[in-house]
Amino acid sequence: MAALQPFTLTAIRTHQASLVAEWLAGLDASGATRNLKADDLKRQTEEFLDLLHAGLQNGDASNLNAGAWDEVRLFLEKLSHSRALLGQDSQQTATFIFSLKGPLFALLQREYSEQPAQLANQLLQVSELLDALGLHTIRTFQKSREAVIKRQQEELLELSTPVVKLWDGVLALPMIGTLDSQRTQVVMESLLQRIVDTGSEIAIIDITGVPTVDTLVAQHLLKTVTAIRLMGADCIISGVRPQIAQTIVHLGLDLQGVVTKANLADALKLALHRLGLSVAKAG
Amino acid sequence: MSAEQSGTQPILLEQDVVRARQLARTLAQGCGMSLINLTKLVTAVSELARNAVVYGGGGHMDWQVVEKDHRKGLRLTFRDEGPGIPDIKLAMTDGWTSGGGLGLGLTGAKRLVDEFELDTAPGAGTRVTILRWA
Numbered sequence A: 001m002a003a004l005q006p007f008t009l010t011a012i013r014t015h016q017a018s019l020v021a022e023w024l025a026g027l028d029a030s031g032a033t034r035n036l037k038a039d040d041l042k043r044q045t046e047e048f049l050d051l052l053h054a055g056l057q058n059g060d061a062s063n064l065n066a067g068a069w070d071e072v073r074l075f076l077e078k079l080s081h082s083r084a085l086l087g088q089d090s091q092q093t094a095t096f097i098f099s100l101k102g103p104l105f106a107l108l109q110r111e112y113s114e115q116p117a118q119l120a121n122q123l124l125q126v127s128e129l130l131d132a133l134g135l136h137t138i139r140t141f142q143k144s145r146e147a148v149i150k151r152q153q154e155e156l157l158e159l160s161t162p163v164v165k166l167w168d169g170v171l172a173l174p175m176i177g178t179l180d181s182q183r184t185q186v187v188m189e190s191l192l193q194r195i196v197d198t199g200s201e202i203a204i205i206d207i208t209g210v211p212t213v214d215t216l217v218a219q220h221l222l223k224t225v226t227a228i229r230l231m232g233a234d235c236i237i238s239g240v241r242p243q244i245a246q247t248i249v250h251l252g253l254d255l256q257g258v259v260t261k262a263n264l265a266d267a268l269k270l271a272l273h274r275l276g277l278s279v280a281k282a283g
Numbered sequence B: 001m002s003a004e005q006s007g008t009q010p011i012l013l014e015q016d017v018v019r020a021r022q023l024a025r026t027l028a029q030g031c032g033m034s035l036i037n038l039t040k041l042v043t044a045v046s047e048l049a050r051n052a053v054v055y056g057g058g059g060h061m062d063w064q065v066v067e068k069d070h071r072k073g074l075r076l077t078f079r080d081e082g083p084g085i086p087d088i089k090l091a092m093t094d095g096w097t098s099g100g101g102l103g104l105g106l107t108g109a110k111r112l113v114d115e116f117e118l119d120t121a122p123g124a125g126t127r128v129t130i131l132r133w134a
């Protein structure tokens, strides 16, 4: 495909200000500008037009992978990334590119009003170029979005495994939600590390927040218990409600001598007792 | 006995095990199931749904609310088109696993419900139907 006519390039340059204004108005009307600062958006539209112009001058509009388009692609990747962080969806993000079509087409129509054949040719090329750029934006947006989700999951993993010190020598680990292998791994590591750091003798794993104890959860719990014991510490599982206790029995699970308690308070009482401590009323 | 409600939910990925549990919980609550029976049922669902994902390569859970003598219950079928189970007796032995589990999923599920039926053959997939009264 031939490059865009120099005349088109000049037209874009000459009318850049009005192009930006129309583009911004279109973006605003599309609802794709929510959460975005007007200043940022204006800067982004201007920067994109500059880069687009430079790309068209140096490169072929039909091959976006060429070096001449590096800057444009990089710009769109950064844009996608920042939009993903702002919680925009892929449609809103791609609208940034697609809403340039209207103003640009109108401009070409005015400039090529005397040459319909040229107009058709230029419209087609600009359209294909913007489509390709839009698709690139969507693709990179999806990658950014996946990266954001992955990071949030990792953060959640850490957030959901707080090891708390209940007393000198007594740690508690309140588990919440579903225990998958990945989480168990994180939980186990942070608990074992805290046992070492604090020299604790007793660890209480509280499963009040775990709605279903099936054989997989049990397997993960038993692995954790084994690791705790290997470190010379002792383990109590609390939050074993009556319905969970019955289910464990029916499943035929062998808890390998781990003491279980219905609630965390009972577990703490037992832990203190084992340490030779007792709680007495003051006065 | 008259069927009142029924449906199907796909179980393809690990996340679908959680969704199957949630659906079973909601349906069991709708049947007025006691907390103990509900917990047993949901645990059995967890085992069978996971087996369908892990060993059956994914499948479906069919559910049906049933009623008999003014008592409601939930019938669930877990079916997959996986390799099937070559030795049913072995698979229904406490502690036997082919995949590093605890080997208590099938036998445990059986003990957690009122009715349990396993229908499988090598190359013909696996179908487990359970029923739990409220």
Ligand SMILES: Nc1ncnc2c1ncn2[C@@H]1O[C@H](COP(=O)(O)OP(=O)(O)O)[C@@H](O)[C@H]1O
Pocket: A215, B047, B051, B052, B055, B056, B080, B082, B083, B084, B085, B091, B096, B097, B098, B099, B100, B101, B102, B103, B104, B105, B106, B107, B126
């Ligand atoms: N849907 C299935 N398709 C094929 N094989 C299965 C299926 N469900 C269970 N099995 C076989 O039966 C064995 C026992 O299953 P289960 O009692 O759930 O224990 P586990 O899952 O811990 O292995 C499995 O290891 C597997 O070999």
Ligand SMILES: [Mg+2]
Pocket: B047, B050, B051, B101, B104, B105, B106
């Ligand atoms: Mg299993």
